[in-house]
Amino acid sequence: MTEVDEATRLTTQPAPVQQPRRGDPFGPLRLGWRQLTSMRTALLLLFLLALAAVPGGFLPQSKINPIRVSEYVRDHGALGRLMQRVGLFDVFTSVWFSAIYLLLFVSLVGCLVPRTRLHLRALRSRPPKVPKTLKRLPVSDGWTTERPVDAVLDDARGALRGWRVERRGSELSAEKGYLRETGNLVFHVSLVLLLIGVALNAFYGFKGTVLVTEGKGFSNTLAFYDNVQPGRRFNPASLVPFTVGLKSFHATYADDGKALTFDADIDWSRAGGATKPYDLQVNHPLVINGAKTYLIGHGYAPHIVFRDVDGTIIDDSPVPCLPQDAQFLSTCVIKEASTKGKQFGFRGVFTPTTVTDASRRVGSSFPGLRLPALTLVGFTGDLGVDGGTPQSVYSLDTTSMKAVDGGQAHALRPGQTWKLPGGGSLTYVDTRQWATFQVTQDPSRRVMLIAAIGIVGGLLLSLFVRRRRVWVRAGDSQDGPTTVEVGGLSRTDPERFASEFADLVSSMRGEQRA
Amino acid sequence: MPDKGLGQLGDGLLLCAVVVYALAMLGYAAEQASSGARRRVTSVRAASSVLVGSGPPVTVPAETVTVQAPSRAGRAAFVLTCAGWIVHLTSIVLRGFAAHRVPWGNMYEFSSAAAFVAVTAFLGMVVRGRIDRALGAFVMLPVVLYLGLASSLLYTAAGPLVPALNSYWIKIHVAAAILASGSFLLSGVVALLYLLRSRFDVRPTARFPVSLGRQLPTAAALDRMSYTIIAFAFPVWTFAIIAGAIWAESAWGRYWGWDPKETWSFITWVLYAGYLHARATAGWKGRKAAWVAVAAAGALVVDYYVVNIFVVGLHSYA
Numbered sequence: 019m020t021e022v023d024e025a026t027r028l029t030t031q032p033a034p035v036q037q038p039r040r041g042d043p044f045g046p047l048r049l050g051w052r053q054l055t056s057m058r059t060a061l062l063l064l065f066l067l068a069l070a071a072v073p074g075g076f077l078p079q080s081k082i083n084p085i086r087v088s089e090y091v092r093d094h095g096a097l098g099r100l101m102q103r104v105g106l107f108d109v110f111t112s113v114w115f116s117a118i119y120l121l122l123f124v125s126l127v128g129c130l131v132p133r134t135r136l137h138l139r140a141l142r143s144r145p146p147k148v149p150k151t152l153k154r155l156p157v158s159d160g161w162t163t164e165r166p167v168d169a170v171l172d173d174a175r176g177a178l179r180g181w182r183v184e185r186r187g188s189e190l191s192a193e194k195g196y197l198r199e200t201g202n203l204v205f206h207v208s209l210v211l212l213l214i215g216v217a218l219n220a221f222y223g224f225k226g227t228v229l230v231t232e233g234k235g236f237s238n239t240l241a242f243y244d245n246v247q248p249g250r251r252f253n254p255a256s257l258v259p260f261t262v263g264l265k266s267f268h269a270t271y272a273d274d275g276k277a278l279t280f281d282a283d284i285d286w287s288r289a290g291g292a293t294k295p296y297d298l299q300v301n302h303p304l305v306i307n308g309a310k311t312y313l314i315g316h317g318y319a320p321h322i323v324f325r326d327v328d329g330t331i332i333d334d335s336p337v338p339c340l341p342q343d344a345q346f347l348s349t350c351v352i353k354e355a356s357t358k359g360k361q362f363g364f365r366g367v368f369t370p371t372t373v374t375d376a377s378r379r380v381g382s383s384f385p386g387l388r389l390p391a392l393t394l395v396g397f398t399g400d401l402g403v404d405g406g407t408p409q410s411v412y413s414l415d416t417t418s419m420k421a422v423d424g425g426q427a428h429a430l431r432p433g434q435t436w437k438l439p440g441g442g443s444l445t446y447v448d449t450r451q452w453a454t455f456q457v458t459q460d461p462s463r464r465v466m467l468i469a470a471i472g473i474v475g476g477l478l479l480s481l482f483v484r485r486r487r488v489w490v491r492a493g494d495s496q497d498g499p500t501t502v503e504v505g506g507l508s509r510t511d512p513e514r515f516a517s518e519f520a521d522l523v524s525s526m527r528g529e530q531r532a
Numbered sequence: 533m534p535d536k537g538l539g540q541l542g543d544g545l546l547l548c549a550v551v552v553y554a555l556a557m558l559g560y561a562a563e564q565a566s567s568g569a570r571r572r573v574t575s576v577r578a579a580s581s582v583l584v585g586s587g588p589p590v591t592v593p594a595e596t597v598t599v600q601a602p603s604r605a606g607r608a609a610f611v612l613t614c615a616g617w618i619v620h621l622t623s624i625v626l627r628g629f630a631a632h633r634v635p636w637g638n639m640y641e642f643s644s645a646a647a648f649v650a651v652t653a654f655l656g657m658v659v660r661g662r663i664d665r666a667l668g669a670f671v672m673l674p675v676v677l678y679l680g681l682a683s684s685l686l687y688t689a690a691g692p693l694v695p696a697l698n699s700y701w702i703k704i705h706v707a708a709a710i711l712a713s714g715s716f717l718l719s720g721v722v723a724l725l726y727l728l729r730s731r732f733d734v735r736p737t738a739r740f741p742v743s744l745g746r747q748l749p750t751a752a753a754l755d756r757m758s759y760t761i762i763a764f765a766f767p768v769w770t771f772a773i774i775a776g777a778i779w780a781e782s783a784w785g786r787y788w789g790w791d792p793k794e795t796w797s798f799i800t801w802v803l804y805a806g807y808l809h810a811r812a813t814a815g816w817k818g819r820k821a822a823w824v825a826v827a828a829a830g831a832l833v834v835d836y837y838v839v840n841i842f843v844v845g846l847h848s849y850a
């Protein structure tokens with residue numbers, strides 16, 4: 019590099035990829051590494067990353083909406099199956115997506131290490147020597163004065179307050195704006211930190227969800243959860259011990275059915291500790307020793323009583339029904355396996371505000387409890403629950419059952435009883451509600467916070483701090499006047515730098531006149 | 533309870549603003565047409581104008597600028613834009629009072645606010661001499677379309693928020709998202725104009741729409757404008773995404789779940805990061821970088837319209 023080049027390179031961006039020396043046994047490897055860590059590759063990988071994320075933005079993803087994925091696959095036949103095989107419904111865990119971002123981060127680290135070294139060196143070193151020809155710089159100026167060289171340079175130093183200034187003989191070099199590159203490095207390092215945070219959570223984090231009916235509760239132990247997503251290295255012993263009980267759940271709605279508020283009135287306690295009340299709301303999770311409990315869903319659980327042929331009560335419990343639409347039409351399944359005779363199963367819908375259309379289909383017209391009804395079809399025979407294959411409580415297998423009353427639906431209002439043919443009865447007593455809770459233990463929170471601050475702060479520095487250099491040369495002619503030459507360089511915002519430079523020059527000259 | 537009358541007044545004022553903006557657009561267009569037809573003064577502005585002293589000639593690349601005859605239509609258009617801006621601001625404020633909350637709770641309000649940011653940024657840059665008034669027609673066109681779409685297709689009467697949106701993070705996250713997307717939209721327009729102008733520079737005899745390039749600022753100036761806007765908007769967008777993640781953590785129990793909205797915000801973010809790298813890499817400056825800026829603005833529009841309307845996700849509240 020020539021001298022001017024060296025001085026005017028205002029960046030620690032790695033130099034372009036160079037051919038390795040001949041005869042270097044690691045030549046090809048070295049070249050590959052340099053290619054990977056070059057800016058051009060980073061750019062390419064960034065575009066690839068954006069492109070690879072696109073299917074994830076259009077197609078249903080099985081992590082979020084498995085039902086729509088299976089519908090999509092079913093509707094698209096062979097194409098759908100092919101898409102599934104190449105991971106288009108699991109974009110963000112797919113091999114190709116992971117490969118792109120891992121390569122990008124390898125490239126990033128490979129880029130950061132030399133840049134950090136260069137920057138540390140630049141922070142410690144003195145501003146570079148004055149280039150031979152200041153006139154070739156983007157901005158320059160010159161004048162002559164009667165004042166001696168030392169005085170001229172002192173004036174210049176005075177004008178350059180806040181800059182890092184270095185005098186070499188009758189020349190001054192000044193530089194400012196080192197924070198730009200510092201910010202840039204902080205930003206990129208924070209991106210790596212962010213990835214580390216994601217990995218921490220993927221390995222040691224925990225997420226579990228549980229459905230709780232009013233009057234019941236759960237403990238933060240694996241056995242209680244309906245659904246758990248533990249990290250790959252998650253140790254169940256690290257679950258924070260606490261219990262939560264749901265006293266009651268309240269939702270309020272506007273007249274058009276839009277939800278206004280959700281409150282879960284809960285009691286909670288640490289293992290062996292005192293019980294405390296808490297009003298759990300959507301944006302206000304309960305935090306216990308780093309474990310966060312969220313309210314993530316709710317629904318209705320009609321309370322039913324089932325009497326056997328001889329009139330003994332064999333079931334007296336709320337049945338959680340799963341909401342299907344915004345007006346909380348919900349599907350319910352009831353199974354009565356411990357009867358003396360044949361087993362019973364019921365399938366139907368719960369509607370909080372019941373309406374019946376012309377073709378006698380029931381629906382709900384409002385999510386709140388205004389006119390609740392439980393509409394059921396009954397089956398009798400073998401529920402198939404003893405066969406050993408686990409069954410969901412939300413689905414009913416009627417292959418070895420026979421419809422009751424020829425499959426006719428019975429609508430029950432609270433307090434009403436369906437007397438079953440051949441004995442036994444089902445009573446819909448009243449309506450309770452349920453809420454789903456999610457408990458999250460995320461060990462990466464602090465790392466993520468630091469990374470987020472570093473990302474935003476680093477970006478602001480790297481985009482708004484301007485790095486620039488100014489050089490002054492005072493010509494030391496023996497007896498004539500002193501000639502002064504000034505030149506400057508800035509990578510960004512040349513217009514602002516030009517006016518800053520003009521101010522500097524007038525301040526250097528103004529002081530000398532005083 | 534929401535105040536119906538106030539809300540309707542706000543909606544009416546928004547329509548007024550759209551009409552005034554449309555008139556302003558016509559004014560800018562008339563200015564363009566007349567200045568193109570009558571006199572085009574081409575002068576050379578040397579950077580020495582900003583230097584003092586009697587130094588050696590300056591080596592900043594001189595720029596060719598088109599000095600436009602100040603036209604009555606153009607001035608009127610600018611005044612109209614300012615008037616429309618005030619009406620627009622009033623309509624947004626009334627919305628807030630009508631609904632008793634920040635006026636950016638659904639897509640209708642979000643569109644209005646983002647367009648407001650774009651107009652504000654444009655006016656501010658004109659006043660500070662950072663953007664050419666001549667771009668008015670090109671800025672007002674998308675603003676008018678955007679607002680027209682908002683008041684017809686996306687219209688929502690003033691009302692309260694669903695519980696998940698009821699958090700102070702909505703103020704922070706959505707305000708930042710609006711600020712950034714309004715600016716990005718403006719930069720997208722400028723990047724398109726850059727493409728037009730640089731094409732015109734290569735083929736000055738080409739027909740419409742390349743011939744529009746004649747009236748535009750220089751390619752270098754357009755490039756700088758679009759960079760300036762993106763450099764401002766990118767950190768804001770980054771912050772908006774981070775604030776969104778924090779909010780998602782408190783509302784849904786996770787920072788990030790690749791919900792379609794999150795995915796498209798991510799794509800937009802990566803593309804703008806690509807733009808900033810492109811500008812720093814030799815061989816990618818100029819037209820290629822401008823195409824990246826246009827693609828990124830396109831991803832933003834997808835994020836906004838396509839995702840909110842057609843893709844089912846947690847964000848489809850509007």
Ligand code: HEM
Nearest residue numbers: 029031055056057060125126129202209480481805808812
């Ligand atoms: C995770 C991927 C990456 C993202 C999201 C990213 C993002 C960014 C952003 C937003 C900027 C703009 C800041 C500025 O203009 O000063 C930037 C600048 C920069 N990035 Fe990256 N980056 C990534 C990877 C890389 C890699 C792998 C390299 C190395 C090859 C790299 C080298 C640079 C350099 C040298 C600059 C400063 C450009 C200049 O102004 O000279 N980045 N990056």
